[in-house]
Amino acid sequence: MTSAAPARPGTGAVELPMVVRQLRWEAAGVVSVELCAADGRDLPPWRPGAHVELVLPTGIARQYSLCGSPEDRSGYRIGVLRERASRGGSEYVHAFLRPGQPVRVRGPQDNFGFHPAPAYLFIAGGIGITPILPMVRQAAHQGVPWRLAYGGRAAASMAFLDELRPYQEQVWLYPEDRVGRIPLNEWLDQPRPGTAIYACGPEPLLAAVEDGAAHWEPGAVHLERFKARPKPALPNTEIEVVCARSNRTVTVPADRSVLSALEDEGLPVTGSCREGVCGTCETRVLEGVPEHRDDILSAEDRAVGDRMFPCVSRARGSRLVLDI
Template identity: 50%
Template sequence: MDMIVTERRDEADGVVALTLARTDGGELPAWAPGAHVDVHLADGLVRQYSLCGDPAGRTRWRLGVLREPVSRGGSEFVFDKVHGGDIVTVGEPRNHFALEPAARYVFVAGGIGITPILPMIAAAEASGAEWTLLYGGRTRRSMAFVDELAAHGDRVTIAPQDEVGLLDLTGLLATPRRGALVYACGPEPMLCAVDSFMAGWPSGSLRVERFAPKTLENTGAEGFEVEFAASGVTAVVPPDRSILTVAEEAGIAALWSCREGTCGTCETPLLAGRAEHRDSMLTAEEQADQNTIFICVSRAEQGCPRLTLDL
């Protein structure tokens, strides 16, 4: 849908917040904490940004955008070309980082990873759940929405690295908390550290969202067959091609955006076979269920000769 930028605001060094509204002034689709949207930029660029405003506000969306030091073109375009009054095309909200009901929450954010956490905090507060936030960044000046978070008092710990060093994850996560869920979003080293410190927590306690694909071991790709059941097509996926690429070559319309397993656009129901999940979104439990597959990166499990997909 076409949306107008009603406000562009500098939130920190290298971070801007864009407020968007429909060009016709109409109501926007509903969304829940953890959702993100595709923003269509110039020359076919599509980037995903978390919604970080109020889900109850049905006429405005807010996005936080970090200017990446090594930009692939998306954040550079937003910073240099998108201003108040401009029109941008935005997709429907999608959510692979949903806030599940819990009595207690531990939120951990690094840098621009604060954006999906903001509406989660508001939802936790509204539900009466206990919660804390540990929020790290390079410097205080680089950390967005700090003033907004100040209203929550000592439930929020602001931890700029140049002032306090690395996040104190030992003190935060060394002891499992009964009935608590941990939500973490930020750079990969931080997420790996959170995961390692939670080794003693009950399975399923951690939820993460990545802005870049996680690093995986090279397991040695094999070729396999894929049946696109809804299209009546069967094709071979060789070791050097993705299911998505093979689908496109067969003339099958498949939605995609990132091609790196982080956005969720290409999610496809898995009807038969076992997938080697190489995305950066599914939990271990969701991977074990074998109900869905992200066809831009995931493949057939070694030894599985054929997958059947609802595509």
């Protein structure tokens, strides 16, 4: 058994050789994949909301939320939707991944941050149910009041309905072809002090949750995005980045990201999504004010300003000192 604490952002992702233990059809277009360590050892611990990066035999790396039980250290479970516009990740998983096949897994990494709260409102759209499922189980186990609004195109495409069946009293299902979309106005109109909202799903749903809960207390809304929010192109200027631990200073041109400029100089940085979503490149800020352009940090985290994601974020001034 390892004795490591559950992974936190910025701790660096561990890469493990693993094998596929089992694949299971969960709903139309969704399979779950169970992974275990190639040497059979216990896996690093994780908390509800964490994700791993699956590196397929083709070299393609994709992030998937863990949707099994954190108590089961013998394996990780992820849910994979076959995307219509697959760039090779979900297509490979569905078409070619089979039990016994070796894969590499990095993580787990926890950007969602499932914090204790007096009550929870969970909102899931489609495959966004995956990080929510372990949260639901934990809230139920701890006896914390919670409700879940779960929407999908049709009941047949909504994964893990059988696992939610024991919680019928607290789960509202919205198969769009029968009852329409989740009526967010009904769910969010009345702010509930002390209730934390955790939502995951497609961008339009998350944007609607953010808008609909804008009048809730600050910090009530927690979102997990699979893709970066569409944003207007922002003007860049050249900045100077001091890598304190490496004792190196790098000039980052206006047309390069901080991450790629540091990589070019051989500095010890890593990235995966390169769009401010996965958290792999998280870096501590020692001096200077970051200009945050990621889709991970909350307004409160940004105000603290002690960490940034250099794949997308830059500096408010002309200089940053990073813990690299």
